[in-house]
Amino acid sequence: MKSATEIQGKSSTRIVTKWKFMYWRSAILYLLPSIILFSVFLFYPLGKTLYLSFFLTDQQGIANVFVGFENYQYILQAESFHKSIKATILFVLYTVPTGIVISLFLALLANEKVKGAGFFRTIYSSTMGVSVAASAVVWLFIFHPSMGILNQLITSIGGTSIDWLLHPDWALVSVAVTTIWMNIGFSFLILLGGLQNIDEHLYESAKISGASYFYQLRRITIPMLSPTLFFVTTVTLINAFQTFGQVDILTQGGPSESTNLIVYSIYREAFVNYQFGTASAQSIFLFLCILIVTILQFKFGERKVHYQ
Amino acid sequence: MKIFRPVITYMLLILTAVIVFFPVVYAFFISFMSGAELLQGNFIPKTFHLDNYQKAFERLPLAHYLWNSLFVSTVVMLGQLLVSALAAYAFVFIPFKGRNIIFFIFISTMMIPWEATMIPNFLTIQQLDWINNYQSLTIPFFAIAFGTFLLRQHFLTIPKELKEASDIAGLRSFRFFWKVVIPYCRTSFVTLGAYGFLTTWNMYLWPLLVTNNDDARTVQIGLKQLQTQEMATDWGVVMAGVIIVIIPTLILLFLGQKQLQKGLAQGALK
Known part of the structure; x- marks a missing residue:
């Protein structure tokens, strides 16, 4: 009897983990377009702005000389x-x-x-x-x-x-x-x-x-x-x-x-x-x-x- | 007091409406005036002839600009609806781990002013060779936290029983979305659609940066061109341009005002 409930418990945790993973996978699929777009057009450029603010740049916007807080x-x-x-x-x-x-x-x-x-x-x-x-x-x-x-x-x-x-x-x-x-x-x-x-x-x-x-x-x-x-x-x-x-x-x-x-x-x-x-x-x-x-x-x- | 209140209300309503709507009416009247008539300082034109409108279309490829604006705004509207709906669906109907944290990150993007990212974005667009392209005017705007938020708030009001029933009936997610979610949350979709269309149609700084020839130039930038070209000589033509630019959005607003108000109020309050 004891082993039966144990087995049941084990398999149900396995099912729960599997479900959790499935939820995760489908959620990420739904969120992927937003995540990619936010990363490319929001988070990356925000970081890049911060980065550029510590540099002198040329006309193409390429960072040349690190100047620390001098721009500020x-x-x-x-x-x-x-x-x-x-x-x-x-x-x-x-x-x-x-x-x-x-x-x-x-x-x-x-x-x-x-x-x-x-x-x-x-x-x-x-x-x-x-x-x-x-x-x-x-x-x-x-x-x-x-x-x-x-x-x-x-x-x-x-x-x-x-x-x-x-x-x-x-x-x-x-x-x-x-x-x-x-x-x-x-x-x-x-x-x-x-x-x-x-x-x-x-x-x-x-x-x-x-x-x-x-x-x-x-x-x-x-x-x-x-x-x-x-x-x-x-x-x-x-x-x-x-x-x-x-x-x-x-x-x-x-x-x-x-x-x-x-x-x-x-x-x-x-x-x-x-x-x-x-x-x-x-x-x-x-x-x-x-x-x-x-x-x-x-x-x-x-x-x-x-x-x- | 009981008799006076409606009278005072009407007086104030009319007075304020005249003031608020005055600039539009003013532009409308001037768009029919010739240069000479303007110098006389008239307010109402003597005749309503369409010369200025004809001239506006001749001086600039306005029809092409209008098409660009219409195309770009429609694509952004559809893109935003799709991307936001997908994200909102995940936040409401999929109980995945880390849902609250990811939602918080989504919402916090509303605090990043778009202008703080414009320099690297411009450099990215340049590297992708998207200058003077429709892509540069549309794709960066597909993901919008406000849209996800608005739709999520409305999706949350869908009774749990509906989702359970459709799970039991074996409806796939897509069918559930199509048959239940969209009809149930129509107001929010219309609101977000109208909002996306209006804001894209009215966008100014970004199209100014990423278009420098007629290929993808929007009508707002066309208006600025018209103003710089004709300001000294022909204000009537400039105002004709103004009227051409605002008519589509005014019509959209007149038709959708009630829906937009309901939907925006819901988004703002919950």
Whole structure:
């Protein structure tokens, strides 16, 4: 009797091991395309960027001379990189909070139960369908010194026209306005989805007790929406760090480098000046910034988030 | 208060809609104006003639660029759907060892900004001789952690009984996927498809790097070319280009807005 159960036990562990192996093999087969692509186009190049950041390179991007941390020292001392960091931080501050407040306002409006709300939802989300290049070209004309609608409006009420894209103080604001407009569609759609997921019953008791609209907004809507707000903040923040197209079309980083955001700076360093080493050092800097921001956000942001 | 609320709502809805949609309408109106008309500072064109559109197609091989964009976006969309679905299937239906660790690695790739890898990627593409090729615009974008994540979240909601029943009925994985998973998770597939198509169609920096002639150049880069060429002289032609570029994606968005919103909200919240 004893040996029978022993045999049974042995063969069943063998079957389990065999099953485990089969699971493993089929899982790897399913994951293989992703793993290969991530390795070739994400993990390998990230490592290569780190590697290149310690070298001087030639025009073909071949690492020639090992220089250790000199590329990092160089960029951290260079005035143009300081300007780029400052512009990027300012740009994030201009675009992220404003963009979220506007999108939240639109989402609250479009979530009201009125006839034809669907039409307005379509309009608000439409900017998501307008590409970076197209948006930037349209806004380039809106900011046009003489023919653009902005200066036409200003002069028609007796003001003096503004050099939106040519003045160092205004250029970054102009790029930020363009970016906020471009992001409205996406943020709006996500926030509206979040609003529609809030349980109706929560509002009923508030209505019975006669709570005002703003009281309900503060006490019910915003807390229940906080996971969505958290998600939208993270995404728009990361997007802001990655801005390129608007800068390329609107200002090319100028005037006097006031809109030379970090990705544009990397692009110029690598593909205009062919300094792949210092460009890679900047890329690693960008990677670390985004990494830190994401970790901080998850660490501190998540605590304040209210999950249903 | 009860009567005022809808009135205020409508006023705000209309006002904000006008502001948000203004740049598109502005571009649309200007696309019909001649240079002289523009200088007069008109807002609404006198006549709606299509001269500028004709000129836009004559100045640049726009039709070819449009085809390139359409082809590249469709291929990336299909590639992403396939690769993400395969990975998500493994994460949900195959109980293999190390599943959580590998999933965590997948998710952490979302924190790597694509721009931090662009220099070596460009060098790789150069070595593979993929410059001015469709491959360089499509293959690097097939694997996308967001897609795997979105589909996985939805696959998880498939009742266990369905999988068990199909195992008992002896359905092969592929049949189970085709007959059960795809119909059950249609929203997520549509969302991911629309998302992939839109983002690829709108891609700017990468096509700028890897195309330097007309072979595979996308319409976004065409628009930049048009803008640099015509800016000083003919804004109407440039705006015609803008309208041509945004019409396909706007139509896609108008048709799929509801689905996209539902699907993205699910992905964001769970």
